[in-house]
Amino acid sequence: MTDHQNTFMRQALQAATEGAVRGEVPVGALIVDSEGNILACRHNQGILLKDPTAHAEMLAIREACQKIGYERLIDCTLYVTLEPCAMCATAISFARIKTLFYGALDSKGGGVEHGSKVYTHRTCHHKPEVQGGILAEECGKILQDFFKDLRKKRQDL
Amino acid sequence: MTDHQNTFMRQALQAATEGAVRGEVPVGALIVDSEGNILACRHNQGILLKDPTAHAEMLAIREACQKIGYERLIDCTLYVTLEPCAMCATAISFARIKTLFYGALDSKGGGVEHGSKVYTHRTCHHKPEVQGGILAEECGKILQDFFKDLRKKRQDL
Numbered sequence: 001m002t003d004h005q006n007t008f009m010r011q012a013l014q015a016a017t018e019g020a021v022r023g024e025v026p027v028g029a030l031i032v033d034s035e036g037n038i039l040a041c042r043h044n045q046g047i048l049l050k051d052p053t054a055h056a057e058m059l060a061i062r063e064a065c066q067k068i069g070y071e072r073l074i075d076c077t078l079y080v081t082l083e084p085c086a087m088c089a090t091a092i093s094f095a096r097i098k099t100l101f102y103g104a105l106d107s108k109g110g111g112v113e114h115g116s117k118v119y120t121h122r123t124c125h126h127k128p129e130v131q132g133g134i135l136a137e138e139c140g141k142i143l144q145d146f147f148k149d150l151r152k153k154r155q156d157l
Numbered sequence: 158m159t160d161h162q163n164t165f166m167r168q169a170l171q172a173a174t175e176g177a178v179r180g181e182v183p184v185g186a187l188i189v190d191s192e193g194n195i196l197a198c199r200h201n202q203g204i205l206l207k208d209p210t211a212h213a214e215m216l217a218i219r220e221a222c223q224k225i226g227y228e229r230l231i232d233c234t235l236y237v238t239l240e241p242c243a244m245c246a247t248a249i250s251f252a253r254i255k256t257l258f259y260g261a262l263d264s265k266g267g268g269v270e271h272g273s274k275v276y277t278h279r280t281c282h283h284k285p286e287v288q289g290g291i292l293a294e295e296c297g298k299i300l301q302d303f304f305k306d307l308r309k310k311r312q313d314l
Contacts, residue, residue, distance in 0.1 A: 050228045051219050052251040053210070062208050071207045086275055087251065090244035090268070094209040108280055111247070115280040116273035118243055123265055123272040 001101075001134055005079075008032060009103060009135045011041055012079045015056065016142055019043030026142045027082045029056035031064040031097070034075040039064035056080060057088035061095050072096040081139040083132060086111030089118040093126045100128040103139025158258075158291055162236075165189060166260060166292045168198055169236045172213065173299055176200030183299045184239045186213035188221040188254070191232040196221035213237060214245035218252050229253040238296040240289060243268030246275040250283045257285045260296025 001009075008030055015028030022043075030041040040063035045054040057080050065071050077099040078092060083106040090111075092100055102112070111118050112130060119127040158166075165187055172185030179200075187198040197220035202211040214237050222228050234256040235249060240263040247268075249257055259269070268275050269287060276284040 046228055046251075050222050050226060052222065052228045052253075053215055053219060053248045058210055062210060065207050065209065069207060071203055071209045085247060086268075086273055087244045087247035090242060090247070090273075091210045094203075094244065096209075110280075111243070111273070115278040116243055116247070116268070116275050118273050121272040123267075 001131075004036070005101060006135065008038075008077075008079045009081070009101065009139075011038070012056075012081050013103075013135065013138060013142065015041050015043040016081045016139070019045070019056070020142065020146050022048060024048060026146050027056045027080065029060040029078060029080040031060050031073060031076050031078050033068075033073075034098075039067050039073070039076065053087065055085065055088050057084055058091055061091055061097075065095065074098065077101065078128075079134070081135075082106050082143065083110035083112050083114070085109050086116035086118050089116070092128055093118065093124055096126050097128050100130045101134050102130075102132045103134050104136045104143065105132060105140075158288075161193070162258060163292065165195075165234075165236045166238070166258065166296075168195070169213075169238050170260075170292065170295060170299065172198050172200040173238045173296070176202070176213070177299065177303050180204060183303050184213045184237065186217040186235060186237040188217050188230065188233050188235050190225075190230075191255075196224050196230075196233065210244065212242065212245050214241055215248055218248055218254075222252070231255065234258065235285075236291070238292075239263050239300065240267035240269050240271070242266050243273035243275050246273070249285055250275065250281055253283050254285050257287045258291050259287075259289045260291050261293045261300065262289060262297075 020026035042059035169185040173183035177183035
């Protein structure tokens with residue numbers, strides 16, 4: 001990873017942290033165009049928006065598309081702190097995102113290296129370049145801390 | 158299929174037809190609660206909304222969740238004219254939809270019986286009851302006609 005790429009992932013991590021403060025599972029996603037302009041930076045909002053599709057990646061894709069006025073994000077890069085699920089991985093493909101960088105692996109809910117392995121199928125028409133494990137420790141820790149805290153709160157009830 | 162179920166799929170087909178008129182790939186989706194109340198009925202709007210995630214199922218799920226004020230559609234049924242893709246199939250799982258009825262099979266883009274086969278993985282935490290092939294011929298024909306017409310228009314240019 002270049003310093004530039006680490007900087008973008010740190011911004012996605014910052015979004016994840018903001019999500020945790022608001023009670024959302026802390027996952028953050030950021031989309032940049034080919035010139036390095038940030039088109040969108042979002043965190044999960046499934047609970048706040050009462051929307052099961054409101055993962056950070058989905059919100060970022062929708063916002064970035066609105067910004068450029070087109071339903072494809074050609075030559076764009078998506079940074080996300082956690083391995084995307086099958087829903088988000090498929091949306092990334094539909095949006096024609098060129099490169100996907102993600103942080104922590106998600107053996108339970110991931111759809112890139114785990115479960116559905118969305119990009120491995122013949123019927124997947126656009127496969128982004130993928131690199132996982134970026135700042136993986138930090139990206140994973142914020143999630144572990146969040147769920148540890150949640151369990152503690154539930155025990156205290 | 159009961160008459161009732163056929164009626165709901167016909168309404169989803171009607172939504173698909175409306176989508177075709179507006180230039181969208183004609184797929185329609187409808188969500189009903191356990192008492193048979195229609196919570197949402199939508200067609201694909203990816204082009205109109207400039208949103209690659211705006212499949213009929215996604216829009217219907219989001220609308221139904223807003224209507225009931227909760228991010229889960231427990232005991233609800235989703236009717237869709239085409240086999241859901243991996244994105245929509247995963248969203249259906251996240252929304253905890255109880256039953257999924259779909260029309261035409263989609264060997265190229267489907268994610269239920271084809272490609273990612275989202276519900277077959279150990280990591281899929283909620284698997285709806287699924288029945289495909291409902292009014293399959295009609296659901297498929299509207300798509301075939303749409304793409305045939307599109308190819309003709311392109312040839313005429």
